[in-house]
Amino acid sequence: MSAPRRSVLALALLSMLVEEPMHAYRMQQLIKERRKDDVVNVSQRNSVYQTIQRLVRDGLAEIASTERTDNRPERITYRITDAGRTTLGEWLRTMLSTPALEYPEFPAALSFLPNLAPPAAIVELTTRVARLEERLTMLDAEIAQVTRFLPRLFAIESEYQRQVVAAELTYVRNLVEDLRAERITWPFVDGAPVWPG
Incomplete structure (x- = not known):
């Protein structure tokens, strides 16, 4: 078995x-x-x-x-x-x-980012920044509420999530900044990326 x-x-x-x-x-x-x-x-x-x-x-x-x-x-x-x-x-x-090999959606979406025009990518990633900021606020409130009544042990998964969300927020803000400054860009013509060669 x-x-x-x-x-x-x-x-x-x-x-x-x-x-x-x-x-x-x-x-x-x-x-x-x-x-x-x-x-x-x-x-x-x-x-x-x-x-x-x-x-x-x-x-x-x-x-x-x-x-x-x-x-x-x-x-x-x-x-x-x-x-x-x-x-x-x-x-x-x-x-x-043991860290597990997981397949979350966001890294997958990043790997196919050139299928959007750079301005569209900026719009969507800026929306993600706002949602991550909201998530951080919710996690902060949740951690504060739980630790008011229970030992910290009962909030550690929320603490971990908060750290992950904060790191992602920093990364996405920097990515949006790089896209706006055209430090990262790609040619996009007629609704499709143009690959070199």
């Missing part, structure tokens, strides 16, 4: 089950209530259910109880298994110690 497939959502669900047995909807709600949905995509309830089913299939979680009330669908409560606890620790150690 192959090793269970690691994912951020699977890690989050196993972490929820360490606290106590619970049903999938409750796990999704807790992730949102704790604002972990900034780092874990739980926007699609179906993906939560599919992931918990995979965890059960892989022996990392199991059904603790099943109940049905009136004409409502069955509510299944899950709990973590010993194998799940072991795997959670292994995944967490790997995710903390």
Whole structure:
């Protein structure tokens, strides 16, 4: 049998089950209530259910109880298994110690930037600057709110995100400045870049 497939959502669900047995909807709600949905995509309830089913299939979680009330669908409560606890620790150690090769959209968009005319690129990147500034303001407020009531430990993912957003903001501001000063430019004719040669 192959090793269970690691994912951020699977890690989050196993972490929820360490606290106590619970049903999938409750796990999704807790992730949102704790604002972990900034780092874990739980926007699609179906993906939560599919992931918990995979965890059960892989022996990392199991059904603790099943109940049905009136004409409502069955509510299944899950709990973590010993194998799940072991795997959670292994995944967490790997995710903390080993940088992963990820494929975010923004670097990909930058690699194809010449498909926009330089003035259009400036417009879009300037919009990104404004959105990054808004994100920084939101993260600052979130960190301040969390640390008012809880130890700093509960805000460290937001602190990390803040550092990443601040670094990106600095980079994009400099890129816009370089584009405006034409230190970076490319020929663009009839809706397409013109490549040398």
